[in-house]
Amino acid sequence: MKKIRNFCIIAHIDHGKSTLADRLLEFTKTVTQREMQAQLLDNMDLERERGITIKSHAIQMTYLYQGEEYILNLIDTPGHVDFSYEVSRSIAACEGALLLVDASQGTEAQTISNLYLAINHDLVIIPVLNKVDLPGARPEEIKDEMVDLLDCNREDIIPASGKEGIGIKEILDAIIERVPAPKGDPEAPLQALIFDSVFNSYRGIEVIFRVKNGSIRKGDRVKFMATGKEYIADEIGTLGLSQIPKQVVECGDVGYLISGIKVAKEVKVGDTFTHINRPASEAIVGFSEVKPMVFAGIYPVDTTEFEELREAMEKLQLNDAALVWEPETSAALGFGFRCGFLGMLHMEIVQERLEREFDMTVITTVPSVQFRITNTKDQLLNISAPSEMPEPNHIKSIEEPFINAQIITKSDYIGPILNLCMDKRGILKNQVYLTSERVELQFQMPLAEVVFDFFDKLKTISKGYASLDYDLAGYQESDMVKLDVMLNGEAVDALSAIVHRSKSYEWGKKLCEKLRELIPRQMFEIAIQAAIGQKIIARETVKAMRKDVLAKCYGGDISRKRKLLEKQKKGKKRMRQVGNVEIPQEAFMAVLKIN
Numbered sequence: 001m002k003k004i005r006n007f008c009i010i011a012h013i014d015h016g017k018s019t020l021a022d023r024l025l026e027f028t029k030t031v032t033q034r035e036m037q038a039q040l041l042d043n044m045d046l047e048r049e050r051g052i053t054i055k056s057h058a059i060q061m062t063y064l065y066q067g068e069e070y071i072l073n074l075i076d077t078p079g080h081v082d083f084s085y086e087v088s089r090s091i092a093a094c095e096g097a098l099l100l101v102d103a104s105q106g107t108e109a110q111t112i113s114n115l116y117l118a119i120n121h122d123l124v125i126i127p128v129l130n131k132v133d134l135p136g137a138r139p140e141e142i143k144d145e146m147v148d149l150l151d152c153n154r155e156d157i158i159p160a161s162g163k164e165g166i167g168i169k170e171i172l173d174a175i176i177e178r179v180p181a182p183k184g185d186p187e188a189p190l191q192a193l194i195f196d197s198v199f200n201s202y203r204g205i206e207v208i209f210r211v212k213n214g215s216i217r218k219g220d221r222v223k224f225m226a227t228g229k230e231y232i233a234d235e236i237g238t239l240g241l242s243q244i245p246k247q248v249v250e251c252g253d254v255g256y257l258i259s260g261i262k263v264a265k266e267v268k269v270g271d272t273f274t275h276i277n278r279p280a281s282e283a284i285v286g287f288s289e290v291k292p293m294v295f296a297g298i299y300p301v302d303t304t305e306f307e308e309l310r311e312a313m314e315k316l317q318l319n320d321a322a323l324v325w326e327p328e329t330s331a332a333l334g335f336g337f338r339c340g341f342l343g344m345l346h347m348e349i350v351q352e353r354l355e356r357e358f359d360m361t362v363i364t365t366v367p368s369v370q371f372r373i374t375n376t377k378d379q380l381l382n383i384s385a386p387s388e389m390p391e392p393n394h395i396k397s398i399e400e401p402f403i404n405a406q407i408i409t410k411s412d413y414i415g416p417i418l419n420l421c422m423d424k425r426g427i428l429k430n431q432v433y434l435t436s437e438r439v440e441l442q443f444q445m446p447l448a449e450v451v452f453d454f455f456d457k458l459k460t461i462s463k464g465y466a467s468l469d470y471d472l473a474g475y476q477e478s479d480m481v482k483l484d485v486m487l488n489g490e491a492v493d494a495l496s497a498i499v500h501r502s503k504s505y506e507w508g509k510k511l512c513e514k515l516r517e518l519i520p521r522q523m524f525e526i527a528i529q530a531a532i533g534q535k536i537i538a539r540e541t542v543k544a545m546r547k548d549v550l551a552k553c554y555g556g557d558i559s560r561k562r563k564l565l566e567k568q569k570k571g572k573k574r575m576r577q578v579g580n581v582e583i584p585q586e587a588f589m590a591v592l593k594i595n
């Protein structure tokens with residue numbers, strides 16, 4: 001146990017975590033050059049394309065330090081706010097953290113939020129100034145920032161470049177020298193922290209764990225403390241580039257467990273497992289159920305594909321424990337599913353996976369947070385779809401979730417960011433200068449506003465020089481109303497949204513305008529109306545298609561005609577017939593595009 005080091009890398013997105021991890025694996029010969037693919041740890045296609053680490057994994061290296069062999073477990077942490085609970089569990093499995101800061105960008109919101117998490121878990125922090133090879137690197141300035149932030153010595157900061165392989169040995173040595181060996185009692189009853197799970201379609205769910213106390217042998221009978229479920233450890237081992245089966249995983253080490261578990265839901269990140277014969281008296285602290293934050297309807301474009309979509313959702317859920325869903329019907333869209341996601345990124349991922357892995361074409365409706373409504377009978381209702389909202393005269397009060405948001409930016413952009421946040425019903429709570437040029441702003445604001453286009457807007461107005469992180473601050477009362485949309489006099493439930501009363505008129509107007517842009521001309525005129533209760537608050541019209549437009553197309557040259565037809569065919573894939581009107585997918589998300 002003295003020769004084990006468990007560490008993670010924390011950094012803001014794009015500060016070079018994956019690249020550095022690759023270099024560590026190369027340097028310790030965990031992988032050969034030939035095996036090395038760029039960004040090895042991001043092994044889902046989707047992750048690689050997006051350049052972000054979605055699920056955390058662990059990998060074991062051995063490193064010879066002053067003639068002695070050490071085991072280093074690198075625990076990868078997801079890099080997005082949607083997955084912050086998983087980050088906290090990964091951090092809880094470590095004793096140390098490499099804190100990477102991009103030498104040209106400096107500290108960002110996720111640098112700080114992850115750092116706080118690491119400090120809360122008493123991790124030893126090794127500051128690394130990364131990307132020193134960049135022409136735009138400002139090493140001295142950013143070092144000042146790091147010294148301020150960490151209250152560390154300047155000499156403790158390791159200059160490095162994952163790209164050029166600078167500082168790699170220094171980092172590995174620092175891990176041995178500065179990160180303490182795991183504590184834990186090898187003789188005590190088994191306590192293993194589950195910090196990740198990986199789906200394997202042949203072998204079932206692989207549970208990734210860190211042994212805090214005791215040890216586990218192949219064939220042991222274990223019990224998961226939160227779920228109460230019992231299993232046999234059919235296979236255990238450590239994680240190299242691939243799995244390395246072992247007879248025993250010792251106290252302090254990181255490993256995997258395979259025991260025929262088929263469903264991701266049975267394995268809860270943060271849970272503890274112990275022996276059935278000699279159980280630990282309590283679980284490792286910090287377990288909590290992850291809860292979906294954002295809800296939306298998912299419908300097949302082709303109504304006949306509902307059963308196929310159900311099968312796809314079931315399969316997806318096998319390896320995505322955070323995804324929840326139940327059947328839902330919409331008057332406009334027919335049969336579909338109400339789904340709960342951790343956040344907007346998670347929602348996009350699910351939609352993309354449905355399309356790529358299951359070849360489904362789906363329509364996603366306006367995302368919503370969960371509101372708490374007290375009705376006039378004093379019942380508490382949790383509502384995550386506009387269609388579930390009671391009539392206004394049956395509502396006593398509505399509460400919505402709020403967040404504490406942390407934005408780090410250049411001082412030049414404070415003005416526009418303040419305006420944006422105020423426009424999003426945010427309240428400035430604190431403003432801290434990190435350096436003369438960089439400032440941290442803390443806001444309290446409704447989660448619903450962040451769910452919509454907040455992040456994109458923030459990036460735009462700050463020209464990319466703003467980073468955001470947030471956590472939940474609880475529920476507060478808000479004056480929300482349901483905004484309905486009608487097409488040719490028929491309410492289209494899938495286009496409804498729950499919005500704040502103060503914005504409802506403006507939104508109604510803009511939503512109608514946006515829909516007019518998005519709904520293509522058809523053979524007849526389409527009236528678009530927005531209403532709150534019985535009251536129409538806005539109206540737009542999509543004019544009927546002019547005959548000569550068609551005539552022109554067909555009369556025109558052949559290549560143009562083919563292009564048009566192809567475009568039409570592509571568009572077709574995501575059109576949904578509602579009543580007699582064809583509505584494109586974009587229209588169901590129009591509310592997100594309003595500005």
Ligand code: GDP
Nearest residue numbers: 013014015016017018019131134161162163164
């Ligand atoms: P992550 O999001 O923290 O995992 O960051 P990545 O490792 O994916 O790197 C983000 C981008 O920065 C990629 O385009 C890398 O090629 C680049 N990058 C990573 N490390 C370095 C470095 O040390 N120097 C330079 N110049 N670029 C780097």
Ligand code: MG
Nearest residue numbers: 018051052053
């Ligand atoms: Mg990465």
